[in-house]
Amino acid sequence: MMLPIGSLVFKWIFSVAVLGFWFLISFYNWIEYCPPLLRDPFASIAEEYDYIVVGAGSAGSVVALRLAEDANKTVLLIEAGPMGGRLLDVPAFLPLFQTSPLDYAYETVTQEYAMLGLKNHICKWPRGKLVGGTGRFNNMIYARGHPNDFAEWYANATDFDYDRDILHYFKKSENFIASNFDPKYHSKNGPLNVQDSIFVTDLSDNMLEAARYFGIPVRDLNGEKSTGFMKTHVNMLNGARYSTGHYLLDNKPKNLELLTMTQVEEILFKSNFEARAVRAVKFGVTKKIRAKEAVVLSAGTVDTAKLLMLSGIGPKSDLEKLGIQVKADLAVGENLHDHVSTGIDLFKVKSETLDLLDVTAPFHYLVKGKGAWTTAQCDALGAMHTDCFRSKDFDVCSDKKKSPPDLQIMALPMGFISDNGAFLRHIIGIKDNIWDEYTSNLIGNQTITLLPIVTKPKSRGFIKLRDGNPESKPIIDPKYLSDKEDVDVLIRGLEILREFIEAPSMRKMGAELYTKKLPGCEQFQFDSRSYWECYVRHLTLTIYHPVGTAKMGESSNPSTVVGFDFKVHGINKLFVADASVIPTIPSANTNAATVMIAEKAADSIKHITFLNSGFSKLKDIFFHSIIPHTKHFCTNIFHIL
Numbered sequence: 001m002m003l004p005i006g007s008l009v010f011k012w013i014f015s016v017a018v019l020g021f022w023f024l025i026s027f028y029n030w031i032e033y034c035p036p037l038l039r040d041p042f043a044s045i046a047e048e049y050d051y052i053v054v055g056a057g058s059a060g061s062v063v064a065l066r067l068a069e070d071a072n073k074t075v076l077l078i079e080a081g082p083m084g085g086r087l088l089d090v091p092a093f094l095p096l097f098q099t100s101p102l103d104y105a106y107e108t109v110t111q112e113y114a115m116l117g118l119k120n121h122i123c124k125w126p127r128g129k130l131v132g133g134t135g136r137f138n139n140m141i142y143a144r145g146h147p148n149d150f151a152e153w154y155a156n157a158t159d160f161d162y163d164r165d166i167l168h169y170f171k172k173s174e175n176f177i178a179s180n181f182d183p184k185y186h187s188k189n190g191p192l193n194v195q196d197s198i199f200v201t202d203l204s205d206n207m208l209e210a211a212r213y214f215g216i217p218v219r220d221l222n223g224e225k226s227t228g229f230m231k232t233h234v235n236m237l238n239g240a241r242y243s244t245g246h247y248l249l250d251n252k253p254k255n256l257e258l259l260t261m262t263q264v265e266e267i268l269f270k271s272n273f274e275a276r277a278v279r280a281v282k283f284g285v286t287k288k289i290r291a292k293e294a295v296v297l298s299a300g301t302v303d304t305a306k307l308l309m310l311s312g313i314g315p316k317s318d319l320e321k322l323g324i325q326v327k328a329d330l331a332v333g334e335n336l337h338d339h340v341s342t343g344i345d346l347f348k349v350k351s352e353t354l355d356l357l358d359v360t361a362p363f364h365y366l367v368k369g370k371g372a373w374t375t376a377q378c379d380a381l382g383a384m385h386t387d388c389f390r391s392k393d394f395d396v397c398s399d400k401k402k403s404p405p406d407l408q409i410m411a412l413p414m415g416f417i418s419d420n421g422a423f424l425r426h427i428i429g430i431k432d433n434i435w436d437e438y439t440s441n442l443i444g445n446q447t448i449t450l451l452p453i454v455t456k457p458k459s460r461g462f463i464k465l466r467d468g469n470p471e472s473k474p475i476i477d478p479k480y481l482s483d484k485e486d487v488d489v490l491i492r493g494l495e496i497l498r499e500f501i502e503a504p505s506m507r508k509m510g511a512e513l514y515t516k517k518l519p520g521c522e523q524f525q526f527d528s529r530s531y532w533e534c535y536v537r538h539l540t541l542t543i544y545h546p547v548g549t550a551k552m553g554e555s556s557n558p559s560t561v562v563g564f565d566f567k568v569h570g571i572n573k574l575f576v577a578d579a580s581v582i583p584t585i586p587s588a589n590t591n592a593a594t595v596m597i598a599e600k601a602a603d604s605i606k607h608i609t610f611l612n613s614g615f616s617k618l619k620d621i622f623f624h625s626i627i628p629h630t631k632h633f634c635t636n637i638f639h640i641l
């Protein structure tokens, strides 16, 4: 049942809902937001822990839990945001998070080659500031990527083994909720719940049918083969979001202390080469907390880079300009890259799409954990090598490829117009003239968004400190579409999608291309290559997957920051475990790979700490036993002589 579409009424209702939502989330966290009046906010915190993990996001929640598996070790997990309430877990409320107090609300600098249709050519970068991090307010899509994605990371390693080095950790991190699955690729008992989407529109079946029509297999892309199409896998439990942060809150052991609403401002060192402590601030009170075995940074692609640089680890010339004492001259903040896309609201359909304003949706959600509010907003997912589309045999063509697929496709049963311009257009920041002249003309129609995504972008940008103040937002320049090859993949993706809508199942939905020219591209002939290049450079979208600012690799490679053991080059006892270490982005959404990395890093950190403790014992034996005895022996000999 639809609410009246009169746009003013709609806007009013929507605005009241947004205000109500903000009020509720603030109210829910009232206690956490409230500074203690008499007590020191660090009253319950010890002076020293074995491990300190910074950031309780997708990766940090897992790293901390795994390190705390040894009951003899103490772990402190420090998170800048609050724990958050269950109201936040309604999947359909995702857009409301953005620009709320739980969002860092980062923005890129003005983009030269992309986002020309967005206000000031700036791209908004939401990042989660709460337990669960960005994994707590993402689209919940679970996609691992292709084995070749990871082989690329270890290109120079002679003994890389996908099953042992990567698949093992994907499985360890997963709790696959399905009655039937292939145990070679899936498993239960990990921290990240994975299941089939529980609410999809007709678009899902129609896209999968269209894929079959073009000879593209429909199968579990997180299984044996990673190219083809599937109904989306999502991170949910009983209809609600379920991130690694949820798992942490539900399973926190006693030896793991979670300190929320606390920002780490600096890592402190012993003799400039060994991480020894962190300086943390909560409600204006500062405390230095020591780590005996290791400090692990899991603050995400933006904040891990920022924290490293604030602590003197980063490009020497940049740090010196800001008066920061350099501890290690490393390429922190470089190699920034992200998945890009285009094509929002480009296809009209005649059949019903997602109706978030169906008045029965709250009832279905609250009573049964089902219905439109459980939507992940992505009904089907595909991945392919573009030149295998329409090949004689899709699998034979894909199997021959040495590289991962270059195109991902997401089918969304919605677009900018889904809320009649009340909210979605603002969180993307579309220019008013584009909205007025182009997009708003679609109101009253049903649209779908078929996103072509550049899985292996070539464009590279950077993150730099604005100044030495921990409160300042960093300078973010992803340089979207600065490499022409990324534009070519987007245009090829749009061509493929236009063929897709010709499939009988898509025709049945009445799918057709929206042919109005985009403002800014009027000078080009519609449907010419130059028109589409102009279109993708104007309506460029991020898929919100920035990675790479603390690149993992051999220390001999000057573009890397951490080794394959996740230790920062040249600094003892300092590790990074989050999306920032990803050297080249996988051809899939980044959360699954980030959690896999967390599992791998936790194993590595435990191992290194164990060896260090063995070394310390050897040192003890040497200094406390062998040396005194040798001294004694020498003294005796001396006396005899």
Ligand SMILES: Cc1cc2nc3c(=O)[nH]c(=O)nc-3n(C[C@H](O)[C@H](O)[C@H](O)COP(=O)(O)OP(=O)(O)OC[C@H]3O[C@@H](n4cnc5c(N)ncnc54)[C@H](O)[C@@H]3O)c2cc1C
Residues within 6 Å of the ligand: 054, 055, 056, 057, 058, 059, 060, 078, 079, 080, 081, 125, 126, 127, 128, 129, 130, 131, 132, 133, 134, 135, 136, 137, 138, 139, 140, 141, 142, 143, 262, 263, 264, 265, 298, 299, 300, 301, 303, 304, 307, 543, 544, 545, 546, 578, 579, 580, 588, 589, 590, 591, 592, 594
């Ligand atoms: C809108 C959106 C939709 C997305 N959809 C998907 C999707 O559907 N599927 C998918 O796979 N990926 C998706 N992603 C991307 C995915 O969620 C991220 O790649 C992943 O969460 C990154 O995890 P992380 O651990 O590196 O960082 P985060 O999860 O961001 O964790 C960092 C944590 O560190 C904390 N922190 C930062 N600085 C400090 C500090 N100085 N002191 C203390 N704490 C600090 C933060 O508050 C945060 O909790 C989406 C992202 C966005 C923004």
